[in-house]
Amino acid sequence: MxxxxxxxxxxxxxxxxxxxxxxxxxxxxxxxxxxxxxxxRLQATLVQVMPDDMHDNALAESCISLTNEALSAEETVSIYRATKAGDPIGFVIESTAPNGYSGNIHMLVGMLLDGTITGVRVLDHKETPGLGDKINLRISDWILSFNGKVVSPDNAALWDVKKNGGQFDQFTGATITPRAVVKQVELTALTAAEHTTEWLDMAANCQVVQEMSNE
Structure with missing residues (x-):
């Protein structure tokens, strides 16, 4: 036994x-x-918010990783620097809205150095299906309403939902989610304007850059 x-x-x-x-x-x-x-997949998403005709560099290879409370209170973020003919023209920035209806809303924000938004995509969220999930392009084209809008300290009143006097539609039965995204996009662009020189001067240090260089 x-x-x-x-x-x-x-x-x-x-x-x-x-x-x-x-x-x-x-x-x-x-x-x-x-x-x-x-x-x-990363490169495909980056191109959605910073189209190829706006830049001529490999965004993922010009990436910096840092901590910034305005962009994320919980983790480091990646910032991809766009250039054309060697001149900086904008950023694609990871940013997290902490005040969605059901928690954090993680997104990518593309913008030019003058504050013009080139695109926004939500990467991850836990918003209510049928209500708050309209921030996802697969569900609704609402997220495209950011394209071409300009963020500046002088037009803060516009960066809100229409219910509060802003320029962005809210969702039927859901105001908290779209407002959280709108305000975070605004905050992201204002933060970029404040740190532009610092971010452009940093050496590329993202993990994805190291992995790609080792292939």
Whole structure:
């Protein structure tokens, strides 16, 4: 009986080791492919908020990572610097609205150095399906209403939903979510204006840049 227990235990242990080894080999074999796909998805999203005809550099290779309370109170953010013919023209900025109806709303904000918004995309949220989720382009084209709008200290009143005297539509039955996005886009652009020189002078330091350079 005891011998059988030891034998069965040894078989189970061997099986566990073999399974762990196979999982490890599978991970190593697909890691490069996973990273490539992730970088491709990132690049596709970046281009949505900073179209190719506006810049001529590889955005993901001119990325800086930093902490800024206005952009995210909880984690570091990535900022992608856009240039054309070697001259800086704008940023794509990771930013998180902390005051959505159901929590954080993580987004990418594209903007030119003069405060013109080139695009916004929501990357992650937990807003109510059928109400707050209209911030997602897959559900509604509301997020496209930012394109071409200009943020400046002089037009703060416009950066709100129409219910509060601003220029952006609210959703039927949901005002908190769109207002949170509008105000965070405004704050993001104003923060960029305040830190433009600092951000342009920083050396690229994002993890994705290191990974791409090692491929």
């Amino acid at each position: 005891i011998n059988n227990i030891y034998k069965n235990g040894a078989i189970l242990a061997a099986f566990a080791l073999a399974t762990t080894g196979l999982i490890g080999l599978t991970f190593l074999g697909t890691k490069g492919q996973i990273e490539q796909q992730r970088n491709e």
